Amino acid sequence: MAGSVFGNLFKVSTFGESHGEGLGVIVDGCPAGLKIDSEYIQKDMDRRRPGSNKFGTKRNEGDKVRILSGVFEGVTEGTPIAMVVFNENQKSKDYSAIMDVFRPGHADMGFWEKYGIRDYRGGGRSSGRETLSRVASGAVARRFLEELGIQVKAYVTEIAGVKAEKRDFDEVSKNPLFMPDKEAAEAAAEEIEKAMQSKDSVGGVIECRISGMPIGVGEPVFDKLDASLAKAVMSIGAVKGVEFGAGFGAATLLGSENNDGMRMKDGKITKLTNNSGGVLGGFSDGDDVVFRAAFKPTPSIARLQQSVTRFKEDTDITVNGRHDPSVVPRAVVVVEAMAALTVADLMLMNMSARMDNVIKIYKEK
Numbered sequence: 001m002a003g004s005v006f007g008n009l010f011k012v013s014t015f016g017e018s019h020g021e022g023l024g025v026i027v028d029g030c031p032a033g034l035k036i037d038s039e040y041i042q043k044d045m046d047r048r049r050p051g052s053n054k055f056g057t058k059r060n061e062g063d064k065v066r067i068l069s070g071v072f073e074g075v076t077e078g079t080p081i082a083m084v085v086f087n088e089n090q091k092s093k094d095y096s097a098i099m100d101v102f103r104p105g106h107a108d109m110g111f112w113e114k115y116g117i118r119d120y121r122g123g124g125r126s127s128g129r130e131t132l133s134r135v136a137s138g139a140v141a142r143r144f145l146e147e148l149g150i151q152v153k154a155y156v157t158e159i160a161g162v163k164a165e166k167r168d169f170d171e172v173s174k175n176p177l178f179m180p181d182k183e184a185a186e187a188a189a190e191e192i193e194k195a196m197q198s199k200d201s202v203g204g205v206i207e208c209r210i211s212g213m214p215i216g217v218g219e220p221v222f223d224k225l226d227a228s229l230a231k232a233v234m235s236i237g238a239v240k241g242v243e244f245g246a247g248f249g250a251a252t253l254l255g256s257e258n259n260d261g262m263r264m265k266d267g268k269i270t271k272l273t274n275n276s277g278g279v280l281g282g283f284s285d286g287d288d289v290v291f292r293a294a295f296k297p298t299p300s301i302a303r304l305q306q307s308v309t310r311f312k313e314d315t316d317i318t319v320n321g322r323h324d325p326s327v328v329p330r331a332v333v334v335v336e337a338m339a340a341l342t343v344a345d346l347m348l349m350n351m352s353a354r355m356d357n358v359i360k361i362y363k364e365k
């Protein structure tokens with residue numbers, strides 16, 4: 001199966017299925033000399049872990065990451081960093097009822113029609129567990145960016161139709177929904193409870209803010225910063241849309257309202273507003289990069305739904321087992337991971353944009 005490799009210079013290659021032996025990733029292209037250890041990576045893994053709050057699935061696995069190579073005495077060696085998480089709690093028998101039936105909202109039908117074979121025990125490569133590999137490699141990218149003064153922070157701005165009105169970033173880690181608004185988080189929790197009681201699920205929106213970006217990261221034409229981030233984030237399961245800055249709202253603004261005015265401040269070019277979301281012409285413009293990703297409701301629901309079998313017969317299905325009423329809280333760290341991987345890659349690519357940079361590396365040692 002193609003499509004499991006991401007990045008140009010900071011390149012990741014992921015593998016594994018939800019109900020196989022395990023999942024993992026090889027990070028190739030991380031420079032030598034970066035301080036990192038498994039505890040640092042595990043912190044991000046724990047934020048993605050199921051069962052970490054009452055809105056998460058009950059599939060409570062340790063999800064302990066093991067670094068197999070590429071790190072010696074807490075420092076990257078410049079060699080491939082291989083990381084693996086072994087599956088401990090497959091419970092395959094929970095899924096036997098859906099062996100021949102395509103679950104609505106899932107990739108089941110596509111896998112069967114495309115490959116003629118499907119791991120019916122769960123989502124396989126399209127399972128939420130696939131994101132373990134993204135989060136492990138994303139933590140390495142995050143550590144790399146930290147050294148350059150770049151921070152990637154995501155949080156939930158809407159869930160179950162309840163919008164965060166505030167951006168109280170201290171609040172994000174204090175509520176199980178990772179919302180920057182305490183009252184909104186409480187109201188949203190009630191809506192999620194209601195959906196759970198009626199055997200249903202809800203969607204939401206994650207906002208991500210990348211701060212500390214220098215001007216000029218991103219390549220013209222196909223590898224623009226916004227295009228690259230959009231591809232990275234759209235590749236996460238259940239994401240149905242991505243917007244930057246004023247986003248879809250820009251479509252109804254006048255040019256005079258949408259353009260961000262500019263001024264010199266302390267010898268630096270600065271923008272007066274950030275409708276651009278920190279990206280102009282595909283390059284970072286020095287402001288925070290701000291984007292939002294819309295997530296659909298969790299497709300696995302215990303309600304009776306209409307479907308078909310792989311033998312092309314109509315049938316009805318209820319999807320039992322362990323599923324989040326919303327994937328949104330657990331996807332926060334996944335969005336951060338994909339953003340960090342994208343920016344780390346483009347930062348390395350940007351180093352070769354100018355002859356004076358190249359001379360610095362080869363002649364001014």
Ligand SMILES: Cc1cc2nc3c(=O)[nH]c(=O)nc-3n(C[C@H](O)[C@H](O)[C@H](O)COP(=O)(O)O)c2cc1C
Nearest residue numbers: 106107126127128237238299300323324327330331
């Ligand atoms: C972190 C994460 C966890 C997920 N967990 C579940 C889950 O427990 N149950 C489920 O039905 N879908 C879950 N999903 C969503 C499905 O994987 C996804 O909707 C499905 O593969 C179909 O792909 P699509 O929505 O991108 O078209 C999760 C997604 C993410 C990002």
